[in-house]
Amino acid sequence: xxxxxxxxxxxxxxxxxxxxxxxxxxxxxxxxxxxxxxxxxxxxxxxxxxxxxxxxxxxxxxxxxxxxxxxxxxxxxxxxxxxxxxxxxxxxxxxxxxxxxxxxxxxxxxxxxxxxxxxxxxxxxxxxxxxxxxxxxxxxxxxxxxxxxxxxxxxxxxxxxxxxxxxxxxxxxxxxxxxxxxxxxxxxxxxxxxxxxxxxxxxxxxxxxxxxxxxxxxxxxxxxxxxxxxxxxxxxxxxxxxxxxxxxxxxxxxxxxxxxxxxxxxxxxxxxxxxxxxxxxxxxxxxxxxxxxxxxxxxxxxxxxxxxxxxxxxxxxxxxxxxxxxxxxxxxxxxxxxxxxxxxxxxxxxxxxxxxxxxxxxxxxxxxxxxxxxxxxxxxxxx
Numbered sequence: 001x002x003x004x005x006x007x008x009x010x011x012x013x014x015x016x017x018x019x020x021x022x023x024x025x026x027x028x029x030x031x032x033x034x035x036x037x038x039x040x041x042x043x044x045x046x047x048x049x050x051x052x053x054x055x056x057x058x059x060x061x062x063x064x065x066x067x068x069x070x071x072x073x074x075x076x077x078x079x080x081x082x083x084x085x086x087x088x089x090x091x092x093x094x095x096x097x098x099x100x101x102x103x104x105x106x107x108x109x110x111x112x113x114x115x116x117x118x119x120x121x122x123x124x125x126x127x128x129x130x131x132x133x134x135x136x137x138x139x140x141x142x143x144x145x146x147x148x149x150x151x152x153x154x155x156x157x158x159x160x161x162x163x164x165x166x167x168x169x170x171x172x173x174x175x176x177x178x179x180x181x182x183x184x185x186x187x188x189x190x191x192x193x194x195x196x197x198x199x200x201x202x203x204x205x206x207x208x209x210x211x212x213x214x215x216x217x218x219x220x221x222x223x224x225x226x227x228x229x230x231x232x233x234x235x236x237x238x239x240x241x242x243x244x245x246x247x248x249x250x251x252x253x254x255x256x257x258x259x260x261x262x263x264x265x266x267x268x269x270x271x272x273x274x275x276x277x278x279x280x281x282x283x284x285x286x287x288x289x290x291x292x293x294x295x296x297x298x299x300x301x302x303x304x305x306x307x308x309x310x311x312x313x314x315x316x317x318x319x320x321x322x323x324x325x326x327x328x329x330x331x332x333x334x335x336x337x338x339x340x341x342x343x344x345x346x347x348x349x350x351x352x353x354x355x356x357x358x359x360x361x362x363x364x365x366x367x368x369x370x371x372x373x374x375x376x377x378x379x380x381x382x383x
Contacts, residue, residue, distance in 0.1 A: 004317050004372065008365070010368075011122075012364055012367075012368040015122050016364040018044055018121040019101075019108055019113065019117055019120075019122075020102075020103055020108060022121055023101035023109075023113050024099055025039075025040050026099050028084070028111070029084035029151055032058075032060065032147065032151070033059075033060035033061070034061055035056055038062035038083055038147075039054065041083070041120065041124060042066070044124060045064075045128065048131045048132060049128075049131040050127065050131055050141075050143070051068075052065070053066070055159075055162075061147045062083065063083075063146055063155045065164070067143070068137065070138050070141075071137065072138030073139070074138040075166070075167040075168050076139045076140035076141065077168065077170060077377070077381045078142045078168050079127060079143050080145070080156075080171060080172070080173045080332060081119050081123060081146070081173065082148070083145050083147055085111050086115070086356045089358075094358055095109075096109045096359070097110075101113075106363060107361050107362070107363055107364065113360050114355055114361065114362040116174060116176060118366075119176065119348035119349055119367070119370060120174060121367060122174060122348070123371070126374035126375045126378065127374075127378070137382045138382050138383060144159055146159065146332055152293065157339070160339035160340060166342075169381060170307035171336045171340070171344040172344075172345055173336075173345070173346045174347070175327075175333075175346050176349060177327065177346055177352065178352075179318075180322055181323070181345055181346075182299075182325060182326065182327040182345065183301040183325075184237060184270065184299050184327070186298050186328070187268040187299075188267060188294055189268055189274050189278075189292070190266070190292070190294040191263065191290055191292060192261055192291040192292075193262050193264065193289075193291075194291060195218065195249075195261070196289075197256070197257060197259070198256070199255055199257070200255075200256040201255070202252075209258070210256050211257045211260040212249040212257045214260065214285075217287070218284055218285040218288045220284070224284070225281070226242055231271075234269045236325065237298075239269075241267045242265070242267075243264065243266075247260075263293070267330075268297075271298075271300075272298070296335065297337075297338045298334060299334040299346070301344055307343045307344075307345050307377075308324065308343070310381060311373070313376075315347065315373050318369050318372045318373050319373070329355075348370055349370040350366060
């Protein structure tokens with residue numbers, strides 16, 4: 001019987017190699033172009049014996065679905081990660097090229113190494129080990145690698161709407177959690193508020209309709225918006241929040257603006273209805289139009305669900321310690337949970353505090369530990 005340290009160590013070479021290749025495939029979003037990274041993952045999974053499909057859409061967007069079929073009739077287990085990364089703001093500030101995929105002294109460097117091509121590689125190599133082994137799975141291992149998670153989760157929504165993923169007992173998403181078990185997180189509701197007026201010469205403001213004034217009138221007292229959004233604090237996630245993060249309007253100092261817009265970033269708690277919030281905010285004024293940019297629900301998996309316990313016990317066995325906690329960010333886990341009606345857990349390598357930073361990096365040993373955890377959970381669920 002291989003012990004936990006040996007199990008994790010046995011993954012290091014393979015997971016480091018795959019993660020490095022994925023980092024070298026630039027898939028920043030925006031603008032969004034996951035095809036190259038999708039093909040890297042798909043080629044690897046095909047070579048290991050999984051049934052693989054690459055779904056290319058909207059030009060250069062791509063999802064990957066893969067399946068290792070079991071011999072039993074048990075519901076399958078979905079393992080998921082996203083293929084896109086955030087952009088690089090200042091290449092010159094990086095000590096290594098952002099898409100080098102360099103591995104030095106046991107550390108993988110590059111954009112996406114932590115968020116989340118490293119975790120994506122870990123779930124792929126864990127599934128591949130079962131494809132190469134002579135073990136009878138009682139249900140399918142299903143892999144969903146998605147486009148667009150960093151902006152609007154269009155890949156996860158597309159996969160759910162197309163069907164073909166289930167039946168499933170649960171979903172594991174490999175976002176960075178320091179190998180803790182994330183069972184709940186806040187939702188993300190991004191709204192663009194648009195006001196349309198009528199342009200005129202700046203010396204004759206009464207001849208026009210000032211769109212900037214319209215949108216400021218809608219905005220009004222910020223405390224009114226907070227009163228709509230912020231509810232009683234969640235015991236784990238704290239309070240919901242609202243932030244005004246973008247505002248724009250006007251063409252020139254001497255032109256009455258005919259258009260203005262602002263963007264709100266609202267982070268919601270389990271139980272908050274996004275459609276109700278939108279109606280309440282729209283109700284502040286008929287002079288504006290509200291467009292939903294992102295609508296990602298909160299995640300609220302029952303702590304008593306067997307998947308939570310399986311992940312906790314697997315992480316304890318491999319990492320020696322684990323926390324059950326809420327997460328500050330939003331993930332595709334909530335999309336899968338809501339649209340597929342299954343429990344979802346977020347557990348992956350690396351600290352979320354380092355996500356989206358310059359000189360992004362992650363320990364290959366931690367990627368290997370994540371792969372060992374995923375293997376252990378698969379055994380508990382499907383064997």
